[in-house]
Amino acid sequence: MSLKGNKNNKRSRSEKKAFGSDLKKSRKVKLRDKGKYIDFREKKKKGDPLPSFREDAIRLNKFLSNAGVCSRREADVLIQTGVIKINGEVVTELGCKIKPTDKVQYDGETIKGQTKRYVLLNKPKGFTTNINSNSKKTAFALIKKACKEQLYPVVKMDIEMTGLLLFTNDGDIHKKLNHPKYKAKKIYHVELNKSFSKEDLEKLKTGISLDDGKTKCIAADFVDDGSEREIGIEIKSGKSQIIYRMFDAIGYKVVKLDCVSFAGLTKKDMPRGYFRHLTEREVGFLKMTK
Numbered sequence: 001m002s003l004k005g006n007k008n009n010k011r012s013r014s015e016k017k018a019f020g021s022d023l024k025k026s027r028k029v030k031l032r033d034k035g036k037y038i039d040f041r042e043k044k045k046k047g048d049p050l051p052s053f054r055e056d057a058i059r060l061n062k063f064l065s066n067a068g069v070c071s072r073r074e075a076d077v078l079i080q081t082g083v084i085k086i087n088g089e090v091v092t093e094l095g096c097k098i099k100p101t102d103k104v105q106y107d108g109e110t111i112k113g114q115t116k117r118y119v120l121l122n123k124p125k126g127f128t129t130n131i132n133s134n135s136k137k138t139a140f141a142l143i144k145k146a147c148k149e150q151l152y153p154v155v156k157m158d159i160e161m162t163g164l165l166l167f168t169n170d171g172d173i174h175k176k177l178n179h180p181k182y183k184a185k186k187i188y189h190v191e192l193n194k195s196f197s198k199e200d201l202e203k204l205k206t207g208i209s210l211d212d213g214k215t216k217c218i219a220a221d222f223v224d225d226g227s228e229r230e231i232g233i234e235i236k237s238g239k240s241q242i243i244y245r246m247f248d249a250i251g252y253k254v255v256k257l258d259c260v261s262f263a264g265l266t267k268k269d270m271p272r273g274y275f276r277h278l279t280e281r282e283v284g285f286l287k288m289t290k
Contacts, residue, residue: 057097060084060104066114066171068150069106083107118278118286119146119167122270128159143167143275154178155238155262163188163259164267166278173286177263182289183236185218187261188243193253195228200250204233208246215242229255264289 061075070078082090085105086098098104104111123129127139131152143151151167154177168174177184207216215237223230235242244254260267263286270276278286 057099060086060091060096060098061094062171063098063104063113064106064111066169067111068114069111078106114169115147115149116170117147117149117151117168118170118173118283119143119151119275120265120267120270120278121165121167121275122267122272123157123162123165124272125160125162129153129157129165139165139167142273146275146277155184157259158241158257161257161259162272163257164262164265165259166262166265173283177286178238180238183238184263185234185236185261186259186263187232187234189223189256189258189260190231190233190243190247190254191256192229192231192247193255196222196231196252200252201231203250204231204246208249210239210245210249212239215239215246232260 060079061072064070064075064078064084065072069075076094078084079094079096080092082092083106084091086096087103088105100113121139121143123139123142127137127142128135129139131138131140139153139157140151146167149169151169152174154166154168154174157163157165166177176182201220201222204217204220207214215235217233217235219232219234221232222228223232233243239245243257247254265278265282
C-alpha cells in the first residue's frame with residue numbers, strides 16, 4: 001500500500017522536522033549549565049603520567065637541561081651532533097639514560113648535575129611572583145640569598161595575596177604539584193567584605209558552578225576567634241583565581257587572602273617575608289604522597 005499523498009504521513013514528517021529542531025536546540029548548553037559538562041571532561045582528563053622520582057637513571061637530555069647547559073630540545077641536537085660523552089665514549093643515541101655515577105662531558109668539559117633546591121617563603125603583600133616584572137618588589141628578591149640556583153614558584157600567587165609559596169628547580173616536583181591527578185591541597189584564611197552566612201558556607205562544601213566547571217571545597221568553616229567575615233577553606237583545585245571567583249559567584253568580595261598550608265607544609269615559626277629550605281623528610285613526603 002502506497003503512503004504517497006497520505007495526510008497522516010505528511011503530519012508525521014512535520015512532527016519529525018519539529019522534533020529534530022527541538023533536539024538541535026536542546027544541544028545548546030546554557031552558560032550556567034556549561035560548568036557541569038566542563039567539570040565532567042576535567043574528571044576524565046588524565047594528563048601526563050606523574051613523575052616517578054627514581055634516582056637510578058635519568059634521560060641525558062633532561063640531565064643537560066637541568067644542569068643549565070641548554071633546553072631538552074637543544075640537548076637532543078647536541079647528542080646527535082656527537083659532542084656529548086658519557087664515561088669517555090661519544091653518545092649519539094636519543095633517549096639514552098645515565099646513572100648518578102656516570103661522568104658526562106660536553107666539548108671536553110665535565111658537566112655537574114644540578115643541585116635540587118626547595119625553598120619555602122612566607123610571602124608578604126605587594127610582592128609579585130612574575131619573574132619578568134620590572135618591579136623591585138618581587139618574591140624572587142626575598143629568596144635571593146637562599147641559593148645560587150635559579151628557582152621558580154610552584155604555583156602563581158597574586159601580588160595582593162600573602163602566605164606560603166614554594167620555590168624549586170626540581171621539574172618533577174613542580175609537575176607533580178600541578179598535576180590534574182594529584183592537585184596539592186591548600187588551606188586559605190579568607191577575609192571578606194561582609195559577614196558570611198551559614199547557608200553560603202554549605203554552598204562552598206556542596207559546590208559552586210563557575211564558567212569553567214563546578215568547584216567545591218574539601219572543608220570550610222569560620223575561623224576560630226575570628227569575625228563572621230573570616231573563613232578558613234581547604235581546596236585542591238588549581239584553577240586560576242578560584243578563591244576570588246567562588247566567593248564572587250555567591251555575592252562576596254575577598255579583601256584578604258592568606259595561604260596558611262600548601263601540600264602539607266605550614267608557615268609555623270616563619271614570620272612574613274622570611275624563607276627556609278625544606279628538610280629531607282619534607283621533600284620525601286612531597287615525592288611520596290599521592
